[in-house]
Structure formats: structure tokens, C-alpha cells
Amino acid sequence: MAGVSVATVSKVVNNRYGVAAGTSERVLAVVEELGYESSLVARSLRRTSTNVIGVLVAEFEPYSTELLKGISAAVDGTGYELLAYAGRTDGGAQTGWERRSLSRLAGTLVDAAIVVTPTMVLSSDSPVPVVAVDPHTGPEGTPTVDSDNTTGAREAVEHLIDLGHRRIAHLGGRPDLESARLRELGYRQALEGSGIAVDPLLIKVGGYRPDLADAPVRTLLDRPDRPTAVFAANDLSAIHVLQVAQELGLRVPQDLSVVGFDNIPESWGSAPPLTTVAQPLHRMGAEALRMVLDLLEGTARERHLRLPTSLVVRASTAPPPR
Amino acid sequence: MAGVSVATVSKVVNNRYGVAAGTSERVLAVVEELGYESSLVARSLRRTSTNVIGVLVAEFEPYSTELLKGISAAVDGTGYELLAYAGRTDGGAQTGWERRSLSRLAGTLVDAAIVVTPTMVLSSDSPVPVVAVDPHTGPEGTPTVDSDNTTGAREAVEHLIDLGHRRIAHLGGRPDLESARLRELGYRQALEGSGIAVDPLLIKVGGYRPDLADAPVRTLLDRPDRPTAVFAANDLSAIHVLQVAQELGLRVPQDLSVVGFDNIPESWGSAPPLTTVAQPLHRMGAEALRMVLDLLEGTARERHLRLPTSLVVRASTAPPPR
DNA sequence: GTGAAAGCGCTAACAG
């Protein structure tokens, strides 16, 4: 339409040298008129860099979206764009989605990737820089960002012990995640530190999800010698404990204390507002972005960043009954 | 590596007929060993469909991430994947990002798109089905999902009037969004319905963002005859009103009542918890996904879906002082 | 049942 070849249009659009001012102007006018934008797909297939950072998640739930908010705020002004991708997890395997997503996107669509809660060790031969948030395993291989899960969990349980609780259950997270193991470790440390025996019957797997936590929570609360407090491995499952407790006619915190982990916005206004261990999620997202950009520019410093947690006491914890 | 051509591999990977069982098996084994996944980019360039639904946002903030949660939950089991894209908005124009993002992704990367709060009328010649959430303009052209902004706003302001407020300010939204205009309309309707004159000095533009709302809020609250209540066009700016009020030594709700709009999780636990107009954000996301899938399958029914709002009274509203 | 070849929209190298 501008009477030039596609090659020339490409040069104009990409500000390459060697185009006559008049031609450039004419092409730009047509581009404007047609509202032409180069296809991200075709461009990425040909070029080595796309200026797009990928955020790979299993699904969009409160934890990943909080990180996303932090990443999004931090990306502003860097010139990069964000592409958050949730591959299929329904039909196929729950595990390994991140490897699949990574090989589908990396090397072409995205220049680098932030992987949220990967379920397995990321192969280090990824064609692009990768940073993992809340990884499967400890700080080996892939650079990671996480928070001090053990200390956070310990403080949460110590808070319950300080209130006078002795029968404290733990609703665990996803066994395939380092964070879940460390939170259980913190739970055990707190009990042992106070000379309270760990009762295996009081430790259940909640999988970080309300649907997976439902049955174990009912098992926990439906027994005559039920615990007086539950430390849940994340807020989502803690909020589910709140709901089940209400169904069973248990008052929180009078009959049952509940503590969560994460401090997602949903925990601020649960009924009652949840006592929880705050992770600096926005900051974790922002730091993950910074790390991945550092990697991209070859100015990487630390390979692993662990941020502090802090206990937020709200209304779901109180001394045990009687 | 399997001793066959790329064409054969493609057939195996895509389950095409005409491949010997033995060959297929051998190729699959190598695929497994190598962890091969086809490049989404190359595949989308060649094929017409990708099984990916795009969600186009300006940035990842509470409103868009709440929709995303609803979309993500609804996509489960449909066989589609989700790709949320935030194009650059920093350097260039704040407006028109959706057209740019759409032409970069549509036709190749995504089979269909959900555009969140587009700032302009979407051209109807998009190569893929598009649904807009909270659009620039009313229900013409592009199918849309929104909520009953006018009624919601009217009820919010009537709540303030019922409490005895007469000097009620309105911190408006983004003038380029239909929702902002309708919320102001509801505000005016409520005042007029109660015989209260609309004071133009009490209407400011907050742009739905804390940073843009800051100056107007201070102008509003820093005057001797300041309003006794503020109806903010969304929760994010309402929460900012809460913060500015605190800075200025005004107690909420004793000295100042504040109402927001959206009911994002952040509003549940603000200090004090925010009275707000709830939009069914998760459901809006789910419905937008359903509509876009209907469009894709040619079974589209309604072109426009308007969901009801509901007033949630929390602790940021009370009768005016004196 | 398999592979060679074309082509998706674009960019980079090179020829004119």
C-alpha cells in the first residue's frame, strides 16, 4: 500500500538505518492508517529478543496474582512487557507443567521467565534466564526467591503456644514444595522447643488448596479430642478451616484458633480476620523481576534471595477453651 | 535422533493418521527423553488455532487480577490455556494499548481475547472473537460484560444520604471509561432524587488510581467546608482517601465517611474496612470466558451481559459529625 | 507410511 517491499516496512518499523526520509514518512503514514502492529509471534520467531518477560504459573490464584502485582509494578519503566501464562493442568499431570510451559515459550516468545512454585527441579539448560519463586527445592541450580518459611512457621506456632495451646494441628501444604516442608519443620521446631510432643495424627496434608484440604480438615475437627488450634500452611486452606469450623458449630477463636501463612488480601477480611504469617509477596515479585533482568544483562549478583516474614496477629487466635 | 523427518515427528506429536505404530513409539520415546515440547510460537504461526485464550490488561492490579481469578477458574476443564498480556504503557500513550496488544497477539498467538477496561472502541474487524470487560463505551459492537454501575453508585450514595450526609463528594474514575461515567451518573441521580444540589466543586477526577487521586483528594479534604462523605469511583482510590484522611488527622467514619466500588479483597481489611459496592468480579471473569468460548464455537447468545451489584456496608460509613 | 517442499509473518544479509 505504501508501494514498498515488506523488507523496507520492517526497516522503517524497527528504525533501521538506510531508509529515505520520504519513504519512511509514507510508510509510517500507512502504518498509522491501517493500525498495523507487527505480529509478536512472527517477530519472535525471527529475532533473538522480544522484550517480553514470561511469568509461568499453574493457575491464577491469590498467591500468584499477588506476585504478579509486584512484578507488574516493578516492570514499569523497564521497557519490558509481561506475559503471564497458565498452561493446562486439568487433563494431564499436575506436575511438570513448568517444564512444558518453559519449553513452549522460552527461546522464542519470552526473553526470560519467572516460574511460580515449580513442582520439580528446573533443568539448568533452559535457553533463557529463569528465576523460580517458592521453588520445589532449595537454592541449588536455578536462582530463586523465597521467604523465611521456617522462621515464619515457628513464630506462628510459638504464638499459639504462648496463648496456651498444646494440641496444635498442622494442615500441611504441597509435599512437592520446599516451602511446605520448611513450614512443617518450623511447626515441629516450635513444638519441640516448648517440650510438646509432636502428634503425627495432628499433621495432615492440605495441599495449599481448599478443595484438597476439605477432607483432612474435617477429619481433624470431627474428633472428640480435636486440637484447640490449627496452623495451616497457607491462607487459602486456613480460610477453609474457618469455614469448616463454622459449619461444625465451632467458634473461632473461642473454640478453635487458626493461623495461616502468606497474608493474601483475602485473609484481611475473612470471618474472623485471619492471624497469619506475612510474606512480602509484592516485594518478592519485584525482586524476582530484578533478578531476572540482572541475569539478562549479565549483572546478576545473588543467586538466591530469602526475604523475612512477619507474624500478623488478627482475630482468629485466642487462648484455648477452658 | 529418532531417525525420522521433522514432518513425521509433527504427525506423531499431533496424533495424525498414517504413521506406523513402531515409528510412533520410537518418536514418542525420544520426545520423552528430550523433554521436547513444540514451540508455541512456531506452531501458532503455522496453525490457525492455538487453544490459547488471551487476556489483555493494561497492568496487573487488583481489579484485573480478580477477573483473572474468575477466568482462570472457569477455563479449567475446557482444554484452553490462558495467556495474560500486559503491553507497555509507560513510555508510550496511556490510551490505545488494547488495539496494539490485540493486533500483536490476535490471529496468531491467541484464538480469542478478553480485553479488560479498553480505553477505546475496539475495531470490529479483529481477526478473532473479542469480549470486553468494563468497556470504554456502551454495548455496541464488541460483546461486553459489565455490572450495573449506575444502580450500584446510586445505592452507595443513597446509603450516605440515609445516614444524614448532605455534602457528599465524588472522586471520579477514568473519564475514558463508561463505568466512570455511569458511576457519576448514579451519584447525581441519588443526590437529585433527594433534592440535594450537585456541587461541581465536590466532583473530582481520581482516575481509578491512588497516584492520580492524591492531589484531588487533598484539595477535597483540605478545605474548611470539606465534605462529610466521599464516594470514590473504585476501591483503590477509596483506600487512598482513607490514607489521606488519616494523614490529615480526620477519623473515618466519625469525621468522614468513605464508600468505594468494586469490593476487591484489599477493601475487606482496610483500616477501617471499606463500605463498598460489590461487583461480582470472579463471575464477570467467568462469564467473559464463557462468552468468548461461545463466540469461538458459534453458539453465542447475548451480546452484552450486565451483572447486578450489591452494597456492602462495613465500617467506613457513619452519620456525619455533629 | 514416510519425507520433501511450501509457507505462516517477519527480519537480516546481501545484491543491486
Place this chain on the structure above:
DNA sequence: CTGTTAGCGCTTTCAC
């Protein structure tokens, strides 16, 4: 300064 050509990784005819 501009156009022709090749090729990014894949899928799809169409020969063999």
C-alpha cells in the same frame, strides 16, 4: 536507498 532472498520451527499438502 531499496528489494530479493533465506530462514526462524512448525504443520500440511503431495509425491513417492
